[in-house]
Amino acid sequence: MQVECPITTTPLERRGSAASERLRAARVLGAALAQLQARSRVSLRDAACRTGLTPSDTVRILSGAHVPPWPVVHLLTRAFQGDPAELRVLWECSRGQVHSPRMSAEGAAGDLAAALRGLHLAAGCPPLDQLAHGDVLSAAAAGLILAGRLLPDWPATARLASALGGRPSDVYVLWQEVHSTVIALYGSFPPPREPGPPLTDVPNRKDP
Template identity: 50%
Template sequence: MARDLAALAGRLVVAERMQLPLRARLSLLDGALRQAERYTASAVHEARQAGASWDDVAQAARTTAAQAGAWWDTPALRALFPPLETTDRYRAVQRLADALAYLQARSGVSVDEAAERSGLRLPYLLQALAGKCVPTWPEVYTLACVFTGSAEDLRVLWESADGAVRPARLPARGAAGYLAAALRGLHLAAGFPTLRQLSSRALLPPECLSGILAGRHTPPWAATARLVRALGGSIEDIEPLWQAVLQAAVDLHGTDPSWQLGCVCCRVATQDGP
């Protein structure tokens, strides 16, 4: 959430420097202020969950306990975090935007510099990074290069955001690499959590996760599904890719090798199911 706030503030600075229309700058400011409110509420909620009293919160916020409770109690949190549109398409577009925004922040390339180097109009790029539009694949590819990322890792994210219809059966050739790239894309969209953080969410050992994301091995489906959920991804997007890997293994060995997939760690970690 802090990263999102910093990104919004950076876009506002760029908008001011480029002298974008007042309406565009005020819209960015409104978004930054709303995000700041959400960040504050989220920080207070985390402190309360950790055992802080309203008096503790009030002291930190330089207000009274009664006022702090009125600002950040459960009904107030519901108002600050209203239910978002939850269609599959909306979530897919947001995952692509989050991955691009993370790459941009990690690269250190400013948004206006990225617009110049990619040949995209600045307002359009700001919309793409905020999830307000879906760029074309050549545009995504170019942005990945500008941000020194791997376009291959963004391919499945873009296909889902764009609504591309995949064939019922994917080619087995190169399937393992395609699956690993898709999982790396989800890792980017999730803000690139550390392997230790991801391990606690996916209930898989860090060394196992390292091998999966690097494409050194394909885990059993239970482990794959667990990882996808931990990264906030779509099972429907990833399962056909995993099935293509399985088919490639069948073509190679002539029998169902699913019980052999993955490393010993992930097979043991998921022996009780997903």
């Protein structure tokens, strides 16, 4: 009987894979910042003045060639009139960091929606109908997920991340956090509720 040997990787191969993932995430982060810069029409020179960077450093960041500390990304995002929360997870991926868990269902869901909006921004904000995929994800559902008004299951989340040029692994920890938090608080996923109000209006604990 033929027995298949498990595929193993060496520590060097694992380090190389992790470095490759950080480079990919750096390019995604840079693309998101470049989209914000183009949308805001703030010149690179003005952005550099506002953040204390040189114009050449700003270009390197927006090209994905350099990933600065989070305070610099925060300042650049603000300079380009963007929401830093939407770029936080992209920055964490580019640094190989693990996202810090939230304690509330709405906080975890907000982090997931913000991360997906960051991918949407980095992809150039494609129309919703380009993100749809059969019964897994409709255009309307994609819009609600990005707006933070719909808790997606994993197939829809993975499809949306992939359609936006990211990898499902970029947001899996966030989705898992939302799923486990909602199950713990409400006993089911998604939680029982009437459609309509924003997700942030949902209480963060079970009723007694």
